[in-house]
Amino acid sequence: MNHRFLSIVGLAAAMAFTSGCNTNKAVVATKAPAPAARKAKAAPADAVPVWASKKYAFNPSRTKESDLLHTTLRVSFDWEKQYLHGLAEITAKPYFYPQRQLVLDAKGMDIHSVYLMQGYDGTPLEFDYDGQKLTIDLGKAYTREEQYTIEVDYTAKPNELPTGGSDAITADKGLYFINPLGKEPNKPQQIWTQGETEASSAWFPTIDAPNERMTQEIYVTVDPKYKTLSNGEFIYSRQNADGTKTDYWKQELPHAPYLAMLAIGDFAVVQDKWRDREVNYYVEPAYKNTAKKVFGNTPEMMEFFSQKLGVAYPWPKYAQVVVRDFVSGAMENTSASTFMEDLQLNERELLDKSWDGIIAHELFHQWFGDYVTTESWANLPLNEAFANYSEYLWAEHKYGADEAAYLQMDELSQYLDEAQEKREPLIRYYYKDREDMFDSHSYAKGGRVLHMLRQLVGDEAWWASLNLYLTRNKFSDVEVAELRMAFEDVTGRDLMWFFDQWFMQPGHPELKVEQTYANGQVKLYVRQMQDTTYAPLYRLPLNVAVWAGGKKQVHPVVVDKAEQLFTFDVAEQPQLVLLDPEQQLLGVVEQEKTEQELLFQFHNAEQLALKLEALEELQEQAARPQVLSMYQQALRDEYWMVRSKAINMLSQLKEGQAAPVEPKVKEMATQDEKGAVRADAILALAGWNGNKYKPVFEKAMRDSSYQASAAAILAYAGTGAADAPKKLARFEGETNEEIVLALATLYAVEAGPEKYGWFMKQMKAASGGELYYLLQSFGAYLAGNSETNTPEVISLLADLAQHHRLYYVRAAAYQALMVMSEKPEVQALL
Template sequence: MNHRFLSIVGLAAAMAFAGGCNINKPVLDTKPQAAAAAKASPSAGTEPVWAPKKHSFNPSRTREHDLLHTTLRISFNWEKQYLHGLAELTLKPYFYPQRQLVLDAKGMDIHSVHLMEGYDGKELKHTYDGLKLTVDLGKEYTRDEKYKLEIDYTAKPNEYASSGSDAITDDKGLYFINPLGTEPNKPRQIWTQGETEANSVWFPTIDAPNERMTQDIYITIDPEFTTLSNGTFIYSRQNADGTKTDYWKQEEPHAPYLAMLAIGEYVVVEDSWRELEVNYYVEPAYEKTAKKIFGNTPEMLEFFTTKLGVDYPWAKYSQVVVRDFVSGAMENTSASTFMEDLQLNERELLDKSWDGIIAHELFHQWFGNLVTTESWANLPLNEAFANYSEYLWAEYKYGPDEAAYLHLGELEQYLDEAETKREPLIRYYYNDREDMFDSHSYAKGGRVLHMLRKLVGDEAWWASLNLYLTRNKYSDVEVAELRMAFEDVTGQDLMWFFDQWFMKPGHPELIVTQRYSKGQLQLQVQQVQDSTYMPVYRLPVQVAIWSDGKKQVHPVVIDKAQQVFSFEAPTQPQLVLFDAEQQLLATVEHEKTEDELLFQFRHAGQLASKLEALQELQDQAARAQVQGMYKEALQDAHWSVRSTALGILSRLKEGQVSTLEPLIRQMAVKDKKSAVRAEALLALAGWGGPRYQSLYNQAMNDSSYQVAAAALLAYAGTGAGDASQKMTQFEKEDSEEVALALATVYAVQAGPEKYDWFMEKLHKASNNQLYYLLQSFGAYLASNPETNTPEVITFLGELAKSHRLYYVRAAAYQTLMVMSDKPEVETLMQQIKANEKDERLLQMYGM
């Protein structure tokens, strides 16, 4: 292979195959290596980097008033990006008599506040500091007295100093997309995002998760727009000024952060489940594929309702896709919002499925919406369940291996975060409520729920969830309510489980060793986690032992820092598999011989065990005995096993895989999983250079964009004389994967003639695609200094200053660094740093 090819493939790998090809696998690294453990352990008197941080206590909101109902009458000024609203709030004191009401109302103009008696209003004294609206009610009200306020206001979301987090990148509540219609290829839309406490940017409310209200929303808008909100659509009325007013009614109480609206030129694709209206709101270009994207929703509704024994609790279920969303998705009551990435054409659907995120938001309709966390400290009661629903759905619909694959990814995600952060799942001590939206609340929380399910058994698991939901419906909860539901069903005291997994930081770090002598297997288990910060865990697990080809399973309970278990075994065990169900959230170091790992791959029957064997033996992959296992892996039923084997074999030299090369060549054409076909092509590219030109040429016509993109990368690396012509033929393809593959090639091969192509793609790119394109564009600018024009500098400067996603701003800034020898660029970079407010970027910029 030539050096230019190495550069292309290396960059492609760094980009995780252009961010779109789903080749990446969770790395099954559940063993704390000795060196890593030494690094993580603090020296005497020092604190580990992951130690829980000291923050102030964050309780739930004190309930002085009870917000019973909200009526909103709203209209919009597209040019100024304002919302004009008339809010009518019905309240009463929660328990103690009250004369004063404090509402959340961020960044608004408050025009008037009236106490309403029928149609008559009495103006009330009030003060407003830009965040809180304080109203003198004129008299003291008791908890038996309702009162109604009318607030005339203007919401100005773009003038509110917002912030955000990794999960929710902005919190200004109300968003105007392409408000003046000046951005080509982007529709005009208005949408909201309420979590955590951002809905109070567009209507005055008590913006806390332990509050609940019913609502009416009257939306006045131009007639070409379709609206969506919570609850039931009641009517649309034409107005004398040419506008229309749509009326949506939410009759069941829900938390204010779950209120929503979405406005755009949508088509509404109708579906149903039982007697329930199920609709998908998409842009017109995706009308024909909407049911293929969201079409499993009715089956999910049936599955979750049946298993929980609690009917879906809301009047409808709609799903809407919006542009430039500030998160992946949001579970607004009866109307979930999704990022634009979910809109796929027929060909993209061959490569991608969004079932996980669709199941996640749907499960929230029970866990989060029907039963709501009383404070953000208890967020895992929402997010851990939604995370685990992805496992439950995959297990039901696609089988245990696909569910296990998802769970391995969750384990890796949490362990990666645990390198620098270990907090309790339920944490009242945090710096900012947005900090709760992390891999602890999601990934760790889902894995903990799986252990709870394994502990109590499936029947008790579903019965406990049923009790939790029915006992606490339309109310707010803390973690004790979940524990008590499980205790009341099972009759067991589960304080120990909830204490160690929900209330304490970290995870078990286990070292397992074994010794066999005279028919006795001794298994020693050590808990080596730092007990200064983490508990000594109680861990019910199963140990599987194979002797003479026969398997025996032994349940054990680990509850000490060091324990030894003895088991009868007639002969030297062929394999000892600790945590036979692979259900623990833990790191486990258990050394095995080559023969044991080969046996494990073929007999353990767990996806995690197969992947572990492949990865543990990767340094021996060239040996014939081990390579036999890899050959079996290339033909495994689950795509992740085939993909893992390909990834390991691709690192060998060409001569070391000669016996497997025909099989891999066949996989590049015939494997049923497009991601595996793509990875097989890249493996061949690493070995064969020009030898596989005809194969790459054939693969460019594959029905999968992922495969076509991999073929483009591979063909470009052959040095073929017509490679440039081949690339050009794909420049107009409407595919993120293809565009990013071309950008990867052009970054190291193209000259100034591709400048216009790069600029066009950058201007049209969606958020994630833009991030990856900027990586290649930086390399392109470095290779083509004549393209470092004022236009480019201005474009990158605007992205680095004002793009709503911090990681896109970071990528634009890094791309500018290519031109930092120019005085004007150096000045611009200083301005960018001076204006940046995001702590993550300030740290990166060395501020």
């Protein structure tokens, strides 16, 4: 599963810009900079840090009393009541010890009957049901050699379940009806499921644990106008006498129950192929013509991963379906991944966005998560860390080292941000709630740890070990020891130390590095600064790179003590000394560098993070000739993020100081190949002298990139041009998120009641991250236009604050309501 579903738009910076602050981050998709020396929050010497690992109850894997073998489902739907009517045939047997009863997870259902089946004949069985567990008396004790089949007639009522979920998976109803009565304009009617973590049992009775596996058949009865999708192969569709149709899907290879799926809706099915397998993309008909441009790298990804792993994609087909109001970013259901609606893009949006990362992520899960599955949620990184790292692997293969390095910088930043508040082992049995496992530890830290493991053993051993892990454990459930043993069996090395410190211990290394040079020797003093009350003393095989006389020498070292001194013979004063020049370490390295060392680092170090660090660290000296020359070179860099970072740093210069770079930035505002960079350049020009560049902004409002166009809207409005309101009004029919948020930012502080209708229209149409940011602008608008604080607005915001599926949207709606807190009816709501 990929839970990175929050659209990243620099709206707060955009609002600051409209207030006169010099910024260049408005309405531009951006990621965090390299966290070169991020420090944890300080705590009193005798206090337990806020991030210290918490000791909750132990959470083992589910005990296997009965073994689920096969499930056949016959399902139909009541759209008005939002019920599923189901008949489940479950074949099982005792796992080892004899069993007289079968206990199934079945959440919030009406259980009508339970039968023991012998062919087509059924014998009624006694059962107890408490709304969560269905306990069936089998009538006799069965041994592990005896299979049996029971039939459960039931009705699933997902909307009547208590609300649950987490930050990553925002609801756990299992089964979702979208616009069931067709009353919401511009929204299709759909049904879809989401099983992770244990929500499949909200739509069919099962043993809802990741260490169970079953084959399955699903007969789905729906109106013929709908397409259906499920796991495995489509076998046939049958027309029924009552005007409905029944589609039959069959999954012949076993998988975990949380990976079972259904999707029903008016989908366009865009066909593709990998080797002899069907690869299909299910999208709304309006996006039929761009589906292949969004998902079209899928067959190449399947070939790349199959070749590298030495294990061909294992399932009979691969489908990807985009649904409305999905409760996460995406989900790796076996052979049929589900994605949030953000992946539906028009031609122009494709210029700014690529979803290859999330597509690769869910595809890699088909091996790591579906083919081989974690035995418990405590071992979730065995699913998610690999899927996370696949994004790096694909970017490295397809787009080059810089793009891959940029992803890894972002992963490190995500983890270190979370580490300010929590530090837990990657594999953690002592969690409060299984949903807590879906965090930046399991994803971002896990992916970076796998990268270090790859660097440690080398590429050949890395891929050979993954092949052994997959082939040895196929169609089974695993814990982290099995991954370690695969690597040990391939390499012949004992890797317990690596797995213990990175998978089983919390925290990360915090290194302080100091250096001296005298008498032909560099002395490098390395201290491990992390609090070893809460984190281990690490063993870190690293390299030290020393540049002297323009030549680079690399020295392998092992940092494994609290304080260590490393000495290297160097004929002359070195120009730069770097610990971990490959930037592969997950941790924080603090090393003081002079201006000259940072300049040398920019020009000579190969890693993207080191280039960006130099640009960031030298920002205050940007007007100095040597430093300015570095920035000018950065503006011509082949990689877009280096150009973007350079513009961002240069934008802080005063107008006169920026004169040497203004012509180049002006050229980039309209000619850079990357829309995000053009947007940065536009906003930098606006900060230096907006009126001077009004013609540039006017032209850029028609840019093919929505990002650049949105930046130009902000920049042109910032000039105070008399015709700005008229020019902005031309964009009010646009539905693109970047444009809508740019207008909302401006209207929030400049518009009167005449924009009430526009705001209400956008509020009703927006979703997800766009709605979150839009609510912030809407709140500012309401604060400045009290006459628009209508009952309609209060009702809309109250509904969002109480019922929206995303917690951050609920919070933003609550904040917007606070603007009207003097009203008694709002006080009651709050």
